[in-house]
Amino acid sequence: MLNSLFVKIYLTVLASLAVVAIASGVFVRMGMEREHAGWSGRRDAFIAAMLPADSDPAMLQATVQRLSAAFDADISVYGPQGRLLAAAGRPVPQDEIGFRRRMHPGGHHLLVSRLPDGRVVAARMRMPFGPVGRTPLAYLALIAAAIGLAAFPVVRHLTRRLEALRQGVDRWGEGALDTRVAVRGKDEVAAVAASFNRAAEQIEQLLAAHRSLLANASHELRSPLARLRMAIDLDAAGQSGLVRDEIVRDLAELDALVEEILLASRLDHIEKLERMEPVDLLALTAEEGARSGVDVSGEPGVVSGDPKLLTRLARNLMQNAQRHGSPPVSAHVGAEGGTVVLKVCDHGPGLPEGTGERVFEPFFRPQGRSETAGGWGLGLSLVRQIALHHGATVHHESPSDGGACFVVTFPATS
Template identity: 30%
Template sequence: MTLRLRLLLAFAFLSVVTAVAVAGAGYVRARDAIVQRAQDNAVIETTTRIEQLYPLPARPPDALALERIAGKVSGREGSALARANGVSAGSMDSSVITPELRSLVSAGRVGWQRVPYAGGVWLVVGMQMRVSGGGSSGIEVYVLRPFTSEIQVVDELARNAWLIGGAGLVLALAMGFLAARGVLRPVRDLRMAAWRLGQGDLTARVPVRGRDELASVATTFNSTAASLEHHVGELRRMEADARRFVADVSHELRTPLAAMTAVTDVLDAETAALPGVAGQAARLVNRETQNLTRLVNDLIEVTRFDSGTAALALDDVDVAEVVSRTLRMRGFEVTATLPSGVRARLDPRRLDVIVANLVGNALRHGAPPVSVRLSVVESSLVIEVADSGPGLPEDVLPHVFARFYKADSARGRSEGSGLGLAIAWENARLHGGTLIAANRPGGGALFTLRVPLEGER
């Protein structure tokens, strides 16, 4: 449920409760007052008319006297009934007199009661007539008068209460909508700014309106965004400086490394003639120079990826031939399944780098036999490199393509630079493909290169 809907429901609920409380209480009080006043007036009017019949005759009343009494007290809108000694007279229907009212009048008290009659609500008032000394005359008088006008007034009050409640509900909903709009506008601005910030737009800010709590939140968000923009800018500047430094150093090292490589090649040719320790030193220098050259070349390649200058030199190649040449040139002893006739538009140099890094990693960190399998699956070129070693630990899998990450980092030093798999992953991404590391069910690591064929990228 949205915040806007919750606010509207809250206002609606409050208005309903308020309308019911106020209009309901007013309706009940007004209804009781109207009914009570009507009953009091009816009793007073009946009592006044009866008092006009005093003094009563001394002889016991007969049917004619009772008829005269009923006619005097009935009034224009009602009817009356007079009873004495089991004799009754008058135009009133005696069935409307309830036992409760009859017993109350027999006890000498004035009673009244609302009863349904002739499709409406009528009021029955009953009392005893008194003699001059205050004693009971034995004559009971009942007056039936319509209560319709009072009921109509009460019904009108009820309708007005409903109308007032409905109008209050509509007004509350309108006020709730306006309030929700005013409250949610800063929230909406904050949400949009947060979304832009999450998308990388560090210039996103929220307009500050007023001095309430939402304005305080907007101010805090703006200060946080400004601080984040500053820190991210510093990190980007430092990262750019670091990349530029690595690129500069790598390029500067190429010239002395070329000279060192030439010297070590000469030393390597003469190692057989050198004494034992000198020969070992010459071979060590040659090996380390080659490792350093490979590291510098990898660093230069990485800086190309980071700067966005790495580009593909696409060519229509026989993939099996490119992979076979990679394995043959490096002397890799693997089991290769390379069906002929698989052609794709790729960068052969970068495909060579991917396969060389994957197979070299499998030979260094896995166990033989290592297999290379080429296939086409769902319009994609698939190259799988698998070894028979213990596989990759679960905590290594998420980081296997990270730069400078080594699964055997506990050792003091390893032959790899920690960039080979990262470069292979970048080259796969550059082709619009994927490179995935996993463990085979039977044991061993499995690296799967998947590159879309031409027209599928």
């Protein structure tokens, strides 16, 4: 959550507001302190003028009473030695004069002025005499909080559109090529969303055209292959047995390759299999093993899938082991932790180091492998495609006693 763009932008806005509020409060506070210092000097000069040092006690008392009535305050004047010289209203005790607080404990404002001749004038008033020393920091904090709350929906709206764009790109990258994102507004985010939609549309069209061309070409190839096979059968007397057998094998290999290309193209076009039913993987594998001459063992395991595609998966694994490995080839079906596992192993030289994942690429050929030996074709690539369409995974293992094992793990059907 802390790494999201929304949190980063919003925290940046709040931090900027806090800095502005604190800096403004400091500057205003400094100005108020200077103003208060100037006011205090003028106030003390005023009081000194109203209560001159050479006033007799009667005049001093009369002046203090007039000031008390004018300001509705209790005023006491103390001499340099602490003796009370004059008072109006309730006298202000000397122990209160020592407080450095502007607010008296009783809720009144206490004003203390020390005159140049050493006298001290103390006034207890209901209203402050001079500028009110209110700090602006609370007001600035309130303003910053209001702006922060107002910025929340704006920032959230912007980042929510970015999150929707990111989620759309993720879905598209996972293979949902029909994914498009909503284009809202006319800003840069909307422009990026529109650009993504245009690019996704063009790429989807290119891939669709490529798949259509591949499927059509593969379909058209089957007709001349069938005619060639028929011509060889009709001209069997004119061909030697070895030459004819070689041509028949080549045509069979071409026919199988075209069939695999057609199946791969069909699997590329669909997102969900149309036919799904419970299948006993052990029975299916045993039947294909009997046809291929592979020993099959294990225990029954029911998976949900297309029987034809699952048969093709088992057949491709067995044919791959027989073609690229060495006998004996074995297949085993078992249950492991809520899953059904199909494992096909051979006892050949195994896979070259670092090719355990690359063998699932179409027509992968390891470095140094001769043209005559050929590559892996589409067999294992189809195995992975079929496995993915059934919610399964496939990987390669290298047994300690040599050879190669391909393991397909299916979710079990309860």
